[in-house]
Amino acid sequence: MEKNKLIKPIRVITVDDHEILRGGIKFSLLAFDDIELVGEARNGKEAIHLCAELQPDVVLMDLMMPEMNGVQTTRFIKEKYPKIQVLVLTSFVETDLLQEVMEAGAIGYLLKGASIDELAETVRFAAAGLCKVSSEALQSLFQQPKSLSQPVYELTKRQQEVLALLSVGLTNDAIAQKLKISPSTIRHHVTQILNKLGVENRTEAATKAVRVRCF
Structure with missing residues (x-):
C-alpha cells in the first residue's frame, strides 16, 4: 500500500458542455486510485484555460461544443502544450470528425457508452503516449x-x-x-x-x- 501511495496519479480534466455527463465521468473516475480528476470545462475556451493553469496529463475531450468544438480545441492544446494528451470521449462516431481530430493531435477515440474499466484503460494508454481507438470507430471507418x-x-x-x-x-x-x-x-x-x-x-x-x- 505504501508503494502505491508513491505512484503519481494520472491528472485528468474533462471537457463537455453537459453537466450531467461531466458528473458521470467524475463519478466513474473515483473508482480508480491511479486517476485523478483535477478540473472540468464546459467548452474549448475553458479547457485551454485549465490546461494552462493545471497542466493535466490527459484531457477527455467532447467533440460537439459551443464556441470552440473539440477539433479546434484539440489542435490548439497540442500546438501550445504538446505533452498534454487529448483523448476524445464522444457520444457518436462521425468518420470525418474522427480523422480530423486525430490529425489535430488526439491520441485516442472512445465512445461515452464504454465501460468504466475501458475508460480507465484508455486514459492509461493516453497518459503513456499510446494510441487506442474504439472498435466501433474503426468499424465505422471500415464501412466508409x-x-x-x-x-x-x-x-x-x-x-x-x-x-x-x-x-x-x-x-x-x-x-x-x-x-x-x-x-x-x-x-x-x-x-x-x-x-x-x-x-x-x-x-x-x-x-x-x-x-x-x-x-
Whole structure:
C-alpha cells in the first residue's frame, strides 16, 4: 500500500458542455486510485484555460461544443502544450470528425457508452503516449468507401488486420492469439507495417492508420 501511495496519479480534466455527463465521468473516475480528476470545462475556451493553469496529463475531450468544438480545441492544446494528451470521449462516431481530430493531435477515440474499466484503460494508454481507438470507430471507418485521393500504402490483407488490432490497443501476444498465428510472425508484420507507413512506433502507426485510412 505504501508503494502505491508513491505512484503519481494520472491528472485528468474533462471537457463537455453537459453537466450531467461531466458528473458521470467524475463519478466513474473515483473508482480508480491511479486517476485523478483535477478540473472540468464546459467548452474549448475553458479547457485551454485549465490546461494552462493545471497542466493535466490527459484531457477527455467532447467533440460537439459551443464556441470552440473539440477539433479546434484539440489542435490548439497540442500546438501550445504538446505533452498534454487529448483523448476524445464522444457520444457518436462521425468518420470525418474522427480523422480530423486525430490529425489535430488526439491520441485516442472512445465512445461515452464504454465501460468504466475501458475508460480507465484508455486514459492509461493516453497518459503513456499510446494510441487506442474504439472498435466501433474503426468499424465505422471500415464501412466508409476510401477516397481515391488518399495515400495508398501497400499493406497486405494480414498487415491490415494486424494494424487494425494494434489500433484498438492489443499487444503482439493478444493479436497473435486472435489471429491464431505466432507472436514472432506478428512482430515481423509490425516491423513491416512501420516501414511501409514510414513511422517509428506503434502509436504513430495507429494514429496514421486512422488519419489516412490505411485499412
